[in-house]
Amino acid sequence: MIQESVAAARIVDARGSVCPGPLMALIGAVREQGVGDVIAVYSTDTGSRKDIPLWVQKAGHELVGTYDRGGYTEFVVRKKR
Amino acid sequence: MKRVVILGGGVGGTIVANLLARKVKDAHVTVVDRTGKHVYQPGFLYVAFGRMKPERLVRDERTLLHRRVKLVLGDAARVDAKAKEVILQDGDAIPYHYLVIATGAEIVPDGIPGHQAAHQFYSIHGALRLREALRSFPGGHIVVAIGGVPYKCPPAPAEAACLLDYHFAKLGRREKVRIHYLSPLGRVFPIESFSPKVQELFERKGVKYTTFFNVERVDPIAKVVHSLEGESIPFDLLILVPPHRGVAFAKASGLADAGGWIPTDKHTLEVKGHEGSIWALGDATDIPISKSGAAAHFEAKVVAKNVAARLRGQTPTARYGGRVFCFFDAGFRRASALRFDYGHSPPPMAVSRRWYLGKMLMNRLYWTLIPKARA
Numbered sequence: 001m002i003q004e005s006v007a008a009a010r011i012v013d014a015r016g017s018v019c020p021g022p023l024m025a026l027i028g029a030v031r032e033q034g035v036g037d038v039i040a041v042y043s044t045d046t047g048s049r050k051d052i053p054l055w056v057q058k059a060g061h062e063l064v065g066t067y068d069r070g071g072y073t074e075f076v077v078r079k080k081r
Numbered sequence: 082m083k084r085v086v087i088l089g090g091g092v093g094g095t096i097v098a099n100l101l102a103r104k105v106k107d108a109h110v111t112v113v114d115r116t117g118k119h120v121y122q123p124g125f126l127y128v129a130f131g132r133m134k135p136e137r138l139v140r141d142e143r144t145l146l147h148r149r150v151k152l153v154l155g156d157a158a159r160v161d162a163k164a165k166e167v168i169l170q171d172g173d174a175i176p177y178h179y180l181v182i183a184t185g186a187e188i189v190p191d192g193i194p195g196h197q198a199a200h201q202f203y204s205i206h207g208a209l210r211l212r213e214a215l216r217s218f219p220g221g222h223i224v225v226a227i228g229g230v231p232y233k234c235p236p237a238p239a240e241a242a243c244l245l246d247y248h249f250a251k252l253g254r255r256e257k258v259r260i261h262y263l264s265p266l267g268r269v270f271p272i273e274s275f276s277p278k279v280q281e282l283f284e285r286k287g288v289k290y291t292t293f294f295n296v297e298r299v300d301p302i303a304k305v306v307h308s309l310e311g312e313s314i315p316f317d318l319l320i321l322v323p324p325h326r327g328v329a330f331a332k333a334s335g336l337a338d339a340g341g342w343i344p345t346d347k348h349t350l351e352v353k354g355h356e357g358s359i360w361a362l363g364d365a366t367d368i369p370i371s372k373s374g375a376a377a378h379f380e381a382k383v384v385a386k387n388v389a390a391r392l393r394g395q396t397p398t399a400r401y402g403g404r405v406f407c408f409f410d411a412g413f414r415r416a417s418a419l420r421f422d423y424g425h426s427p428p429p430m431a432v433s434r435r436w437y438l439g440k441m442l443m444n445r446l447y448w449t450l451i452p453k454a455r456a
Contacts, residue, residue, distance in 0.1 A: 010339070016347065016403060016424070021272070022369075023266055023267070024235075024265065028230045031230075031295075032340055033339075045273075047273045054267050059311075
């Protein structure tokens with residue numbers, strides 16, 4: 001895992017989101033941002049640790065890092081296509 | 082006398098207006114609405130299946146508002162937060178002391194190339210067109226897919242898949258129809274704790290599902306839907322949830338993010354950067370909760386309390402905890418219910434006749450109870 005910080009073009013604060021959930025918020029942001037942009041998603045949903053890396057891999061983007069921020073997890077994703 | 086302006090006469094805006102008119106007698110409350118028509122959107126799905134008449138979904142907003150609430154028919158062009166004015170498209174300016182934005186979400190079918198080959202049930206017109214297509218459908222492959230997130234009422238497309246099964250079973254043509262549900266997530270339903278129940282329903286009903294399928298475009302000639310993830314699925318009839326965005330005036334006013342959603346404090350429901358003067362609720366906001374009347378209903382009560390406190394010169398204390406209560410129609414006159422908030426996933430609830438009756442009762446009693454803030 002890469003640990004250095006990457007400047008995010010977009011921060012999606014999905015803490016507390018149950019429905020529709022952090023992955024939906026990330027997918028929405030990926031649609032709106034340009035290729036090469038970095039998006040940070042904050043999540044308190046335990047399912048995100050499984051969901052977000054799986055989707056990022058399936059959709060062909062890059063998971064730059066997953067960071068435990070004490071009380072929530074930050075996922076940093078680069079849009080690749 | 083203080084002036085409160087509420088933009089949008091949907092469920093959220095109407096409840097705020099009625100509660101304020103009842104709670105605070107010495108304030109001017111004005112609702113600005115584009116059409117003056119209030120639409121009960123959960124009925125769209127039932128129109129598509131020929132189970133509700135479209136006229137049952139629409140009432141004049143005036144008939145739902147407290148007599149002390151003024152209704153202005155107009156389209157907001159922008160908000161001048163500095164001058165505390167709403168400028169309408171016709172140039173009129175409406176001054177306010179406190180502003181509530183409840184303008185909802187717009188559907189943007191054009192966001193998906195080839196969408197003309199698809200049906201949708203996110204407008205009365207779309208629901209009626211789908212009703213005709215289902216009536217004349219000879220059999221084949223029906224695909225239910227999602228054209229963008231966020232979208233209104235996250236359970237609706239999964240309900241549509243269940244109701245397709247019920248519809249064609251009733252007609253005695255179920256064996257001629259294959260139903261395929263394409264979920265944008267890694268599971269069939271947005272809420273993790275309820276997803277196994279929906280998956281079990283799909284398996285029992287013979288509804289095929291594919292996960293991680295976010296629609297990118299539709300090929301209307303080949304009749305194939307393609308995903309952001311690189312998959313392609315053929316269809317004979319495609320029901321596509323259209324992409325949504327916030328209404329344009331919020332962006333023109335510098336109040337919205339890239340998707341047109343208004344950055345809003347998820348607890349106080351104040352618009353960020355305009356605390357104490359502008360609130361937003363419902364589908365128009367960026368708060369991490371489902372875009373639905375079932376959320377706006379509870380948010381409206383918090384906004385009304387906080388605006389009323391300001392009008393009385395008190396400090397607002399009401400906070401929205403993310404409360405939502407909605408139903409899931411599973412077909413065959415059975416339904417479940419979902420109750421959750423920011424801190425709690427919905428507990429598993431049975432799929433039963435009781436919740437179905439609850440949903441049908443809501444379809445009937447909505448006009449009496451909800452916009453008039455009696456429940």
